[in-house]
Amino acid sequence: MSMIHELEAIIADRKANPQTASYTNKLFDKGLDKIAQKVGEEGVEVVIAAALQSNERLISESADLLYHLLVLLAHKGVTLAEVEAELRNRHQPSAINSQP
DSSP states (O other): OOHHHHHHHHHHHHHHSOOTTOHHHHHHHHOHHHHHHHHHHHHHHHHHHHHHSOHHHHHHHHHHHHHHHHHHHHHHTOOHHHHHHHHHHHTSOOHHHHOO
């Protein structure tokens, strides 16, 4: 299992079995607006890191963005598998393109 799938499982476990000291649970408790805000903030920080900072900073901010996106998906009941299926669907040749 990849780390991103492990993280998805950890987030799902926090949602099902809340822990008071968990940052993830604090986000869930604050609701959709706060979670979505964090995704937006982290997205901006990724852009800034890419344009103006080191690759190490870009990696760190990208990890933050992926984490918050996984929390948002979990909050909305969307799985990473569903997102992966959408990506897979977008990259399959269409019937029109495969005809001679």
